[in-house]
Amino acid sequence: MLTPATTGGSPDRHRLVVLFGGVSAEHDVSCVTAAHVLAAADRDRFDIVPIGITREGVWTRNDAAIAAMAEQRALPDHLEPVGTALQPLAAVSEGDLPVVVLPLLHGPHGEDGTVQGMLELAGVPYVGSGVLSSAVCMDKAMAKVVTAQAGIPQCRWLEYRDGVGDRAELEARAIAELRAPLFVKPANLGSSVGISKAHDAAELTAAIDLALTYDEVVVLEEAVTGREIEVAVLGNEAPEASLPGEVLPGAEFYDYADKYLNGTAGLQIPAKLTDDEIAEVRALAVSAFTAMRCSGMARADFFYEEDGRGWLLNEVNTIPGFTPSSMYPKMWEATDLPYRDLIDRLVDLALARHRRRSGFSTSH
Ligand SMILES: Nc1ncnc2c1ncn2[C@@H]1O[C@H](COP(=O)(O)OP(=O)(O)O)[C@@H](O)[C@H]1O
Numbered sequence: 001m002l003t004p005a006t007t008g009g010s011p012d013r014h015r016l017v018v019l020f021g022g023v024s025a026e027h028d029v030s031c032v033t034a035a036h037v038l039a040a041a042d043r044d045r046f047d048i049v050p051i052g053i054t055r056e057g058v059w060t061r062n063d064a065a066i067a068a069m070a071e072q073r074a075l076p077d078h079l080e081p082v083g084t085a086l087q088p089l090a091a092v093s094e095g096d097l098p099v100v101v102l103p104l105l106h107g108p109h110g111e112d113g114t115v116q117g118m119l120e121l122a123g124v125p126y127v128g129s130g131v132l133s134s135a136v137c138m139d140k141a142m143a144k145v146v147t148a149q150a151g152i153p154q155c156r157w158l159e160y161r162d163g164v165g166d167r168a169e170l171e172a173r174a175i176a177e178l179r180a181p182l183f184v185k186p187a188n189l190g191s192s193v194g195i196s197k198a199h200d201a202a203e204l205t206a207a208i209d210l211a212l213t214y215d216e217v218v219v220l221e222e223a224v225t226g227r228e229i230e231v232a233v234l235g236n237e238a239p240e241a242s243l244p245g246e247v248l249p250g251a252e253f254y255d256y257a258d259k260y261l262n263g264t265a266g267l268q269i270p271a272k273l274t275d276d277e278i279a280e281v282r283a284l285a286v287s288a289f290t291a292m293r294c295s296g297m298a299r300a301d302f303f304y305e306e307d308g309r310g311w312l313l314n315e316v317n318t319i320p321g322f323t324p325s326s327m328y329p330k331m332w333e334a335t336d337l338p339y340r341d342l343i344d345r346l347v348d349l350a351l352a353r354h355r356r357r358s359g360f361s362t363s364h
């Protein structure tokens with residue numbers, strides 16, 4: 001157990017360990033985010049220590065490597081690893097400041113509860129959701145089960161786990177019940193990686209094959225025709241929702257290139273909705289956050305079928321895109337919470353959650 005120090009500096013000053021990069025397909029996105037956070041965080045309050053995780057999973061504090069990752073350049077040849085799990089955290093905790101970790105890792109091995117589990121074992125406070133919430137939000141199938149139980153509306157869907165049950169039968173059922181076109185997604189991923197829109201039975205088979213190269217569980221969904229509205233949620237036990245924003249996809253759907261490469265997706269913040277619609281979607285976002293037992297931050301993404309079923313939850317992201325031009329910070333900015341203050345709030349929430357959990361009895 002690492003013991004955060006309590007002496008030295010101002011009482012509010014912390015060592016903010018920013019974890020970024022990572023082995024997931026969202027490595028690049030994470031590096032861009034980290035560069036922005038490092039530039040924006042309040043240096044009076046935080047001593048910032050970036051720890052980069054290379055695509056190969058090497059944890060590094062090498063300055064040249066960190067700069068290269070943040071600027072998307074090639075890494076230096078001889079990289080001095082600082083270990084793969086607790087050692088780097090132990091090293092940064094040896095100083096005179098209490099540590100708080102900001103995991104800016106998207107997708108598997110970052111947003112899915114694995115890193116959160118390691119931080120729990122290390123006993124350090126960290127920004128965002130805990131192990132269970134992170135894992136459930138990351139798994140698109142489990143997330144649907146939990147939010148359906150809480151009465152949150154969503155589209156029709158089916159799940160397929162590789163090797164479990166008759167795949168041909170499932171494919172026929174999907175076409176009959178969900179109707180083409182359908183969306184096929186690996187259960188555990190993000191940034192639209194591995195997702196396809198299948199327009200007929202042959203494309204469905206190919207789409208499942210592709211999704212199964214990313215995960216053993218695949219989610220099949222009816223294609224919803226609706227607006228894409230997102231809400232930023234911030235808090236622990238009493239979360240608050242931002243004004244909603246709207247994504248206007250430039251491609252057939254909001255895919256990886258659209259999100260990160262082409263810059264073709266337009267963002268409309270706040271979304272053009274009536275006051276009643278805004279109140280509804282904010283309340284649903286808070287319900288989703290609570291149902292999923294989120295902490296700190298999450299972005300709840302909805303479809304809005306204006307002349308149909310109304311609001312349908314698509315997903316809850318526990319580590320949403322976090323550059324200053326990403327939806328999550330921009331929606332808070334539109335709700336009068338600027339980027340730098342948002343980072344402060346997230347750290348405060350991490351510390352509060354840690355204090356609360358540290359107080360639980362372990363005796364019987
Ligand atoms: N069932 C669906 N109906 C219509 N569009 C969808 C559906 N599922 C996903 N999409 C489109 O694909 C994008 C990515 O899907 P999403 O489930 O949000 O995955 P990710 O976790 O990668 O963001 C969405 O933003 C939306 O544009």
Ligand SMILES: [Mg+2]
Pocket residue numbers: 191301315
């Ligand atoms: Mg999404």
